[in-house]
Amino acid sequence: MTEFSANLVNLTRAIATQPVHELHAILALTIGVLSATGAWLLMQRSMFQSVIGVGLLGHACNLFIFAVGGLTRWITPIMGPEATTLTPPYADPLPQALILTAIVIGMGLQLFLTGLLAALAYVRRHEVPATSARTEADQMAASGDADVGDDLDEARA
Amino acid sequence: MNLATIGLLPDDVLAVLPILICFGAALACALVHMLGGGSAIPGQRVISIVGMALLTLVASALVWATDQDRILVSEVSGWAPPWGIAIVIDRFGAAMVLISAIIGLCAAIYMCAFAPDRAERAGSHVFSNFMLFGVCGAFVTGDLFNLFVWFEILLISSFVLLAMLGTRAALGGAFRYVVLNLIGSAIFLMGAGLLYNATGTLNMADVGAQIAHGGFTPLIMVVAAMLTIAFAAKAALFPLYFWLPDSYHTPPPVVSAVFAGLLTKVGVYALMRVWLLLFNGPAFASWLVVLLWIAGLTMTLGVIGAAVQGNIRRILGFHIISQVGYMIMGLAIATPLAIAGAVFYIIHHIIVKSALFLIAGVIEARKGTGELARIGGFAKTSPLWAILFAVPALSLAGIPPLSGFWAKFILVRASIDTANWWILAVALAVSLATIFSMAKIWNEAFWKNQPANVSKADPAHSNSATAMPRPVFAVAACAIAAGLTLILSFSPERMMQFASRTAQQLVDPAQYIEAVLAARAARGTNKPGPESPAGGGAP
Numbered sequence: 020m021t022e023f024s025a026n027l028v029n030l031t032r033a034i035a036t037q038p039v040h041e042l043h044a045i046l047a048l049t050i051g052v053l054s055a056t057g058a059w060l061l062m063q064r065s066m067f068q069s070v071i072g073v074g075l076l077g078h079a080c081n082l083f084i085f086a087v088g089g090l091t092r093w094i095t096p097i098m099g100p101e102a103t104t105l106t107p108p109y110a111d112p113l114p115q116a117l118i119l120t121a122i123v124i125g126m127g128l129q130l131f132l133t134g135l136l137a138a139l140a141y142v143r144r145h146e147v148p149a150t151s152a153r154t155e156a157d158q159m160a161a162s163g164d165a166d167v168g169d170d171l172d173e174a175r176a
Numbered sequence: 177m178n179l180a181t182i183g184l185l186p187d188d189v190l191a192v193l194p195i196l197i198c199f200g201a202a203l204a205c206a207l208v209h210m211l212g213g214g215s216a217i218p219g220q221r222v223i224s225i226v227g228m229a230l231l232t233l234v235a236s237a238l239v240w241a242t243d244q245d246r247i248l249v250s251e252v253s254g255w256a257p258p259w260g261i262a263i264v265i266d267r268f269g270a271a272m273v274l275i276s277a278i279i280g281l282c283a284a285i286y287m288c289a290f291a292p293d294r295a296e297r298a299g300s301h302v303f304s305n306f307m308l309f310g311v312c313g314a315f316v317t318g319d320l321f322n323l324f325v326w327f328e329i330l331l332i333s334s335f336v337l338l339a340m341l342g343t344r345a346a347l348g349g350a351f352r353y354v355v356l357n358l359i360g361s362a363i364f365l366m367g368a369g370l371l372y373n374a375t376g377t378l379n380m381a382d383v384g385a386q387i388a389h390g391g392f393t394p395l396i397m398v399v400a401a402m403l404t405i406a407f408a409a410k411a412a413l414f415p416l417y418f419w420l421p422d423s424y425h426t427p428p429p430v431v432s433a434v435f436a437g438l439l440t441k442v443g444v445y446a447l448m449r450v451w452l453l454l455f456n457g458p459a460f461a462s463w464l465v466v467l468l469w470i471a472g473l474t475m476t477l478g479v480i481g482a483a484v485q486g487n488i489r490r491i492l493g494f495h496i497i498s499q500v501g502y503m504i505m506g507l508a509i510a511t512p513l514a515i516a517g518a519v520f521y522i523i524h525h526i527i528v529k530s531a532l533f534l535i536a537g538v539i540e541a542r543k544g545t546g547e548l549a550r551i552g553g554f555a556k557t558s559p560l561w562a563i564l565f566a567v568p569a570l571s572l573a574g575i576p577p578l579s580g581f582w583a584k585f586i587l588v589r590a591s592i593d594t595a596n597w598w599i600l601a602v603a604l605a606v607s608l609a610t611i612f613s614m615a616k617i618w619n620e621a622f623w624k625n626q627p628a629n630v631s632k633a634d635p636a637h638s639n640s641a642t643a644m645p646r647p648v649f650a651v652a653a654c655a656i657a658a659g660l661t662l663i664l665s666f667s668p669e670r671m672m673q674f675a676s677r678t679a680q681q682l683v684d685p686a687q688y689i690e691a692v693l694a695a696r697a698a699r700g701t702n703k704p705g706p707e708s709p710a711g712g713g714a715p
Contacts, residue, residue: 061359066351073358080362084369113378114369117321121365124328131332132354135339139347146344 046086053079066139070132077125081118088114188250190241191263193234194273194312201227202305209299217292220301221284227305228281231312235274242270243677247691249318257318257692258379264318264692267678268519272315272445275523278660279437279530280308283430286534286653289646290541295340295428303340304434307333314442318692320368320378320454323446327364327410331357334439337431338423349423356419360409367402370395371454381692384453384685392459400455400463404447411443413504414473417497421481424496425489425546429537432489436496437530441522444503448518451507453685467508472602475501479609488536488546488621491613492529495572498606499525502587505599509590516679517586520671524571524579524664531568531657534650535561539621541644548620555622560651562622567658569618571665573611579664582672 053075060072088111096109185193201223208219241248242265250263265273283304287296310330317323335357338350372378374395375386387396409416420440424432451460451467478498485491503525506518536546538561543551555562571578584607591600644650664671681687 061355069351069355073355076359076362080365083366087369087373111372114372117365117369117372120321120325124325124332124361128332128335128354128358131335132351132358135335135347135351135354138339138342139344139351142342142344142347 042090043086046082046090050079050082050086053082066136070129070136073132074125074129077121077129081121081125084114084118084121088112185237187246187248188263190234190238191248191250191265191316192252194231194238194277194316195263195309197227197231197234198305198309198312201231202302202309205301205305206299209302217296220296220299221288224284224287224301224305225281228277228284228308231277231308232274232281235270235277238265238270239267239274242267243674247688249691249694258377258382261322262318262379262381262692263316264381264688265316266688266691267674267681268445268448269315271519271523271674271678272441273312275526276308276311276315276438278656279434279526280304282530282534282653282656283434285649285656286433286537287430287649289644289648289650289653290430291645293428294342295337295431298340300337300340300428300431303333303336304431306330307337307434307438309333311438311442315445318380320371320380320383322378323380324361324364324368327442327446328361330439330442331361334435337435338427340431341427343426346426349426353419353423356409356416360406360416363402363409364406367399367406370402371399374399379692380449380453381685381689384456385689385693387454388457388685388689392457396455397459397463400450400460403450403454404467407443407446407450408470409443410440411447411500411504412440412474412497413443413500414470414477417474417478420497421485421490421493424493425487429489429533429540433530433533433537436492436533437526440496440500441503441526444500444507444522447504448507448515448682451510452515452682453688456685461510464508464510467504468596468599471501471504471508472599473501474498474504475602475606479606479613482613483609486548488539488548488617489533490546491617492532492536495610495613496529498610499529499572501606502584502603505603506587506590509587509594509596509599510683511590511594512676512679512683513586513593514590515682516672516675517583517590519675519678519682520586521583523671523675524583524661527657527660527664528568528571528580531654531661532565532572534654534657535565535568538644538647538650538654548617550627551621552624553622553626556625561654564651564654564658565622566618568661569614571661573614574607575611577665579661579668579671582665582668586672586675 057072057074057076057079060068060075063069063072089108091108091110094109096105096112098105204223204227205220208223209216212219238248248263248265249257251257252261252263254260287301307330310326310328310333313326313329314323317326335350335354338353339347368378371383374393375383377383377386405416412420424435426432427435451464475498478494478496478501482491482494482498485494499521503518503521506514506516506521508514539551539554540546542554542558545551554565567578571580574580574584584603588600588603591597591603
């Protein structure tokens with residue numbers, strides 16, 4: 020066990036001591052894969068896949084902004100007591116603060132979307148099964164729900 | 177307390193009042209909703225009306241103050257711009273806050289006419305006030321990332337409001353709306369991140385100053401494209417408009433009236449802000465023609481979409497799209513006259529469109545449906561509603577001397593001045609097609625007789641008395657909106673002068689930039705933070 024954790028530490032250290040530009044490549048690839056997967060999932064018909072797609076796209080976006088701030092290692096963006104400017108290279112902390120906000124908002128929305136999906140599934144399960152779109156429209160119009168055109172394109176999902 | 181007293185409050189107090197009022201109203205509604213028990217709904221209605229009335233008062237004071245050539249700047253928690261978040265209100269922002277407040281007030285009054293529906297019992301007042309909070313915030317902020325946050329606040333509230341009715345159509349419409357807006361927000365966020373990388377600042381005035389002073393790079397062009405796409409999705413521009421007619425007819429009518437009036441216009445506002453303040457320079461002028469094409473396509477496709485619809489709110493939803501095209505046309509022509517036309521158009525459109533949606537809600541409450549094939553005879557049974565509908569409908573179509581005519585007249589004049597003949601032809605043709613749609617609603621809902629084949633025993637339209645027990649409130653709300661349209665119609669020169677002054681301020685962003693960055697000059701540069709922000713981002 021201790022050997023395993025020692026190996027893990029070594030591996031982490033090995034990645035962490037890569038030159039910065041190689042980390043850039045890893046990050047760029049990750050962002051690319053995430054956004055491509057997200058976009059692909061969004062184009063699927065299933066709503067559940069859209070939810071996952073939106074989540075992946077959000078992560079890609081957050082990592083993108085993380086990269087925008089610059090990548091450095093072991094350098095803190097804190098000025099010394101006498102300094103008036105920061106000497107580069109340093110990773111700008113502001114985009115990282117922005118990501119924190121974006122992550123919180125994104126997670127809330129992801130949850131909301133999941134809840135919406137659950138509500139939609141619930142409504143579908145409990146409605147009277149319609150034999151055709153037309154009778155369904157009639158039923159809904161009679162029950163006071165004026166808007167049914169939507170459900171026709173909904174049915175494919 | 178009169179307008180001038182409020183208007184003379186210190187800048188930093190006055191500038192944050194609108195958002196504080198909305199936030200306070202939302203919190204009070206939430207509190208009453210949680211603790212109120214049986215009195216919860218009347219209590220929330222009163223809070224909403226009082227809150228919106230206060231907001232209208234403060235917003236009038238803001239318009240008064242900014243019309244003295246003042247630009248109100250408030251530094252949030254005392255951090256000088258460009259490091260801290262600045263709240264900046266110029267003429268355009270103040271006018272937008274005022275018109276939002278008026279629409280919020282109309283909606284709050286209108287709601288009192290109806291028996292509480294499922295959405296209201298579930299606390300829709302809380303979210304509509306939060307939405308106004310987000311809308312006002314978006315109109316007053318001077319910081320790009322802060323704009324993102326305000327957008328999220330108003331969008332999250334609008335998501336909840338859309339889904340609140342819990343019907344299948346509402347949930348389905350809400351789902352598509354949420355997904356599309358999340359994609360839009362992701363693009364916005366990436367654009368903001370890239371812009372920070374390129375300029376080292378998120379303060380809009382600072383970004384504008386840097387780009388104007390030779391900070392233009394191809395990267396900035398990419399940012400401009402990303403922000404334009406993000407806001408175009410929210411403003412329902414071609415080709416990102418399909419979500420709007422799908423979702424705007426599913427929530428309660430009062431909610432869709434506020435959406436119709438305000439939400440797409442926040443997108444239009446953001447587009448105007450971004451193109452006139454951030455990306456203002458000769459390097460971008462050639463790209464405005466792309467916006468002009470988008471405007472033309474948006475107008476045309478919106479009005480064609482409306483022609484085939486048979487549901488009142490869906491028709492009106494497609495017309496929002498086509499009308500947004502006119503505003504973007506003004507922005508894309510970009511002469512001071514055209515910008516003034518766009519400002520006039522936005523204000524006219526918000527009033528008129530909300531009024532039409534409110535009246536569509538009355539029709540739906542009376543008849544139980546908004547399908548034109550199933551309703552009729554309104555001109556005979558309720559001539560008052562027929563008049564209240566006719567005024568905004570004719571105004572929307574641009575019949576002289578109503579406000580829509582003046583708004584279109586200015587835009588047409590601007591396109592003649594700049595020799596943009598094809599957009600002129602498109603604008604006039606679309607205007608003609610709008611008359612066709614309005615005439616369709618008029619003929620079907622008001623003029624023809626109630627179709628006989630719809631049985632009178634249909635439970636949906638036998639209960640108008642229980643659905644709308646106090647119609648006087650609905651009449652009052654619609655009369656406010658129709659009255660405002662008439663004021664705009666019969667004294668257009670005052671509004672036009674205000675729009676020109678606004679446009680002058682918008683086409684020359686130096687005033688705005690100076691007002692925001694004056695604070696930095698006054699404080700010196702001893703604030704903590706990167707001395708030369710441009711160097712910060714690059715690794």
